[in-house]
Amino acid sequence: MPIARSVTIARVFLRYRLNELVPAESQPLWLRVLWAPAKLLPSGKAKRMGRGERLRRALEDLGPIFVKFGQLLSTRPDLLPPDMVEELNHLQDNVPPYPADQCIARIEAALGASVDELFAEFEREPLASASVAQVHAARLKGENGEAGQSVVVKVLRPGIGRIIGQDLQLLRHIARWIERFLPDGKRMRPVEVVEDYRHTIEGELDLVREAANGSELKRNFASSPLLYIPEVYWDYTRENVLVLERIDGIPVTDLDQLRAQGTNMALLAERGVEIFFKQVFEHNFFHADMHPGNIFVSRENPERPKYIAIDTAIVGSLTREDQYYLARNLLAMFRRDYRMVAELHVQSGWVRRDTPINAFEAAIRAVCEPIFEKPLGEISFARVLISLFQTARRFDMEVQPQLVLLQKTLLNIEGLGRQLYPQLDLWKTAHPFLERWMRERIHPKTILGEIRRYGPEWLEKFPQLPQLAFSALEQGRDLAPQLHRLGIELAHSKRRGRTRYARMIAGVMLAAGAGLVASPGLLTQIPAASWALGAAALALLLWP
Structure with a gap:
């Protein structure tokens, strides 16, 4: 230190x-x-x-x-x-900017040409200066050398790493x-x-990664009326320099200007919630730094307002399992089905398998019931989620980084939505979305899409199945004599009045067999040994 x-x-x-x-x-x-x-x-x-x-x-x-x-x-x-x-x-x-000469030198070193060759115009005075980078306005050169597209140039601070x-x-x-x-x-x-x-x-120290995140988000919302992401100019982008389309929007916190242009504030708030759920559940790729400084509102069509998001350095995604369990948790929670919430936490692996379900259910009920006594429009969705995770932590829930990012993003979105439109009923927007997503998850079209996606991989492994099955049978055959001897010994033990120990070992064998069946790779490597273990354990339990 x-x-x-x-x-x-x-x-x-x-x-x-x-x-x-x-x-x-x-x-x-x-x-x-x-x-x-x-x-x-x-x-x-x-x-x-x-x-x-x-x-x-x-x-x-x-x-x-x-x-x-x-x-x-x-x-x-x-x-x-x-x-x-x-x-x-x-x-x-907000920190003081570093000298423009240093900034220009870093741009020229990264892009291999002078600023005058790269840009038709470059403003030496920065638009903004933060702890990691500062931003300058510029214009790209058009086809004939005239001033073209208006852009912003983001440059990392020297020595920031x-x-x-x-x-x-x-x-x-x-x-x-x-x-x-x-x-x-x-x-x-x-x-x-x-x-x-x-x-x-x-x-935030790799601007190429930030640019790639922005491109992915832009592609996800390419034909959407909800969100616009600035264009990345890849020819001018390096690890420490990023050139983006300059946007013209109203800061989302400038309520006076939004109202002055006749913005539909209720729709704007609802669209913010819709953007969040679409990113998390449909795209599984969400902007995780949606604080007010990174969000603007387009000046076009204020009656059907559209968001603009910048600074895509921090993004998040969930596993398919986390997506599914999170959606079911939220639905169960707002139905006050606390037993289901507790069971889902265990099934998802967010809390330990040996968590006492009844005690966990009671703890969740004690936290959520006072909240749900309020009208839905007054309930903070994010606070409910935080309370749920706080309760789970008392039962040794491990920190889930992806859920922390999600929680942070939801806090930002909900806080922003209520600032824009205090009467926002987040659940009114979220509930039908989650219901629809759960239905679509098991829709035949979705299943067919999964088959198309993973079909080539399954076909590639298909020729290996006979050999894998033969190997599993061989393992089972080699294990059979040992299981037979163990069964005889346990039978003698039972006759001597030690039934308790026999059943305990049978339980272990059943658990081992179940563990093998539930192991990853089930579709390609079903171990016959697991069935042998299960059969032997059942025989032990039924032995007279």
Whole structure:
């Protein structure tokens, strides 16, 4: 851990009395002794600040990487109390721009030509400057050298990879320290939160990846009236330089301008929800950084408004199994079928197989029932999901990175929708979509599509089936004598009055056989040994 940076962090912690964020009675004695000298220092303005403001100001003082980390924490109300989350929502990723000459030098080095050769116009004053990159306006050259398409040029900051690496190392040390020494540290899972942040921030350091994400999203919504994604100019895009079509839209938070042009606010809010569910369930590829700064509204056709999304560095997707279980969870939850919710969590592997279903169901009911006493239009869909995951964590639910991204995106979308149209009933939009998606999942046309997609792979493996079946039978034949001897020994054991042990071993054999049957690759390698195990176990259970 760099000493100078560590000293800076310690000084900021002391200045804002961050030790007081943890109740004194929860701190170990040695920590209270360590922090004792801080009480002798002047507290200044910190004493008059709430704990959320102190945390926010400390992160701002520590620099842009910590600001972005605070922004991530603001999406985790399952870890932090509401007052801290609200304060962290005010963090702004605005930093002074670096000199235009350095920026131009980086563009020219990446693209192998001078800015004058590459662009008809290039504005030296940046449009925006953030912790990872800054953006300049430009115009591409037309066919005859005249000014053509208006674009934006995004350029990574020099040395940003090294800076991020150092700060990530510091964050890891702090996370391990919190997890090891604070009484509630393990519950907060700080190491996993930092690892989640590492994936997020590293995704923003490769602009080719961001461009590819944008192209995929654009293709998914190519003929849709819901969402527009700017065009990527691949000839001008490299790992540290990205050139995109410049869009002309109204910031989604500029409510006055939206109302002035006669925007249908109710439809705009509903379309935001529809975009989310379409991305998650139909495309299985969703923009996971849809905070208000990245969302605009097209000026065209305000009565049928269309969104514009930028900054596609962070995206998410779910496995087919997670998609299915998530949809069924949401439907069961809003039907108040808490037994089904509990069972689905176990079936999906989100909680352990040995989770007591009755206790888990009771915990879910205790969390959800007070929420559902309200009218559906007043229920926060995202908060229900967060409450569900919080409850599951008490039953050792592991952090699911893909679900954290989903939860973060849903929080952004719902918050945005209610800001645009406070009467938004998210469930009214979501429910029919989920019902339709579940029906289409088992529709013959969908099944036929799956056969067409995977058919060539199945046909390729088909000639191997006879040999695989023969090998499985051989394994079963070799195992049969051993099973026979084991059966005789267990029968003798049973006669000696040890029926309990025989049944226990039979149960193990049944479980082993079931495990083999349920193992991956069932379609291509059905182990005959599993059936032999099952038959032998059944014989043991029925033995007189």
